[in-house]
Amino acid sequence: MPVHHTFHNELEKLxxxxxxxxxxxxxxxxxxVTVxxxxxxxxxxxxxxxxxxxxxMEVEIEEDCLKIMALHQPVASDLRFLITVIKVNNEIERIGDMAVNIAKRVDVISQSTSVMKGAFDYSEMSEHVITMLKMSLDALVHRDAAMARQIFLIEDKVNTLRNQAYDAxxxxxxxxxxxxxxxxxNYLLARHLERIADRATNIAEEVIYLVEGEIVRLR
Amino acid sequence: MSGKEEILSEVTTKALHKERETVGSPFVENPRMTCREVNVYYGDKKAINNVNIDIARNEVIAMIGPSGCGKSTFLRCLNRMNDTIEGCRVTGDLRLDGMDIHDKNVDVVPLRARVGMVFQKPNPFPKSIFDNVAYGPKIHGLAQNKAELDEIVERSLKKAGLWDEVKDRLTQPGTGLSGGQQQRLCIARAIAVSPEVILMDEPCSALDPIATARIEELIAELRQHYSIVIVTHSMQQAARVSQRTAYFHLGDLIEVGMTDRVFTNPRHQLTEDYITGRFG
Known part of the structure; x- marks a missing residue:
């Protein structure tokens, strides 16, 4: 039986x-990516x-983390979990902002009178970005460092496609x-997608820290 | 190999140890004390099971673990305090600067001067503040005259961070001091006989947070001169004051490592469970 019920309940709620x-x-x-x-x-x-x-929600989660740290002074895997939540929380919120930015770019493109609204087919890049995001979040949920490591490889494909978008x-x-x-x-869409991929990679790095206690930086 | 390939080639090996042998780094170079295959029995009951560990010079090492894990029993092995407990038997090899402390020629009185002890509850003698500190140097013959004795008392009280508070009332009883002051008086008493190692058995458990903070500051200063082994139930205290931490569980030494590593990334499942409160 765990002895710190309140503390562990707080962690589970978080x-x-x-x-x-x-x-x-x-x-x-x-x-x-649909729009x-x-x-x-x-x-x-x-x-x-x-x-x-x-x-x-980002503010609420950050407040919860600070409260738990101040009141319970966590150590070991609990400490790593809280540090991970604080950092991933920030990454997730920024990914949300990137989704909004994509929507705004699409809005501008839609209202353009240009006959050529699409300069590049983003379907492949979108698919890779969604895969990276999903893998990073699954790795976080399942605390799977091996899956987190696989994300680093897909990032190269996303960067290549961003360069192709630029040329196009x-x-x-x-x-x-x-x-x-x-x-x-049109090009900013590529930048926003690439930033989502970067932040998915950051989440993967945090998952490795959470699981293994080792700080890994790809760049 | 590129950075990405290197990261990918790493195998996920974060499976925590579950066996009962000690993990981590129990041994150090040039140790002050060495303990090998130490077992302690209370009658037929084995309280310490084959413990191997070094005590380094100028380190604070914290011993943590649940009640009854053997950490205080092991601490008392280091200056043969277990000799005073009837039915208690210690086996194994314990050495201070290479000297076997169980050798038949070793007298425990000078041994306990070299390996001093501070207890959970402050226990000043029912004597004056001065005499509390002067008692040890007197019986060990460390002072040739009154002036030398005065100097030892002053130096010891200064090292214990108590001098300024008591210098004008050295003749008053030590028992009249506050709890925190009494504990620092006991530390001054241990220091007065020039120890090499100071054992502390939950030295702050009877003190308020301010007095505790003063003792912890003092421990950090004393480390410059002595090795300190501290048993504590407060994991925050272990984390604050020690460089290495040893975790005991049911008489086994489970894990020893640098304190920052033990409290962020313990290697043994039992350590992880205990320090995160999941044990029990």
Whole structure:
């Protein structure tokens, strides 16, 4: 029987909150990559409008972490868990912001009068980013360091696709120079997707720390 | 091999130890004390099971573990305090600077001067503050005259961080001091006979947080001159004051390691369970 019931209940409640937030953010990112394809106006608005929920939750989770640290002074795996939550919480919130940014870029592109709205097919890059995010979050949920390590490999593919997007946008800009804003927003989609991949990698690094107690930095 | 390949090639080996042999780093270079295959019996009951550990010079090593794990019993082996307990038998090899402390030629009185002890409850003699500190140097013949004795008393009280508080009332009884002051008086008493090792058996458990903080500061200063072995039930205290931590469980020494490592990433499942409160 655990002897610190209150403390361990607090940790479990915190874990549940983090998982709720994780699910919310994963849903936002899936919607964001959908609107890159569909330009669905209602979905774009709903992504932008609902961001406050994630922001509020981030603050709540951070407050919980600080309270638990002050009151219970955790050590060993409990300490590593709290440190991981504090850092992952921040990464998740920023991923939520990236989903909003994608929605805003799509909104600008949709309203453009350019005949060439799509400079690059983002479906493959989106798929890789979603896979990385899902793997990092699954690794976090299951505390699976081996899965976390696999994420590092996919990141290379995402970076390659971002470079291809850049080349495609530069080419389109020379072909359709009358709508540079539309093209720049097209490239920003690649940047936002890449940043989500970076943050998924950061989460994977934190999972390795949580499980193994070793600080790993890929870059 | 690229950075990514290196990270990927690492095998996930974070399976915590579950066997009962000691994990971590129980041995040090140039130790002050060595303990090998130490067993302690109370009658037929084995209280300490084959413990191997070194005590380093100028280190504070904390011994932690649940009640009845044997940490205080082991502490008392280090200056043969268990000799005073009827039915208690100690086997194994315990050495102080290479000297076998169980050798038949070893007199426990000078041994206990070299390996001093501070107890859970402050226990000043019913004598003056001065005499409490002067008693040891007198019986060990450390002072040739009154001036030398005065100097030892003053130096010891200064090292124990008590001098400024008592210098004007050295003739008053030691028992009249506050709990924290009494404990520092006991530390001064141990220091006065020039020990090499100071054993502390829960020295702050009867003290309030302020008095505890003063003792902990004092422990950090005393480390410059002595080896300190502290038994504590407070894991925060172990984390604050020690460089190494040893975890005992049912008479076994389970894990020894650098304190920061033990409290962030213990190697043994039992250590992890105990320090995170999941044990029991």
């Amino acid at each position: 874990n549940q909150k983090l998982l709720t937030m994780v699910a919310m953010v994963e849903d936002r990112v899936r919607k964001a 890159i394809e569909t330009h669905d106006e209602e979905l774009v608005k709903s992504i932008i409008r609902s961001d406050y929920q994630i922001d509020d 946008v530069v080419k389109m800009l020379s072909l359709y120079p009358e709508h540079p804003g539309c093209m720049i927003n």
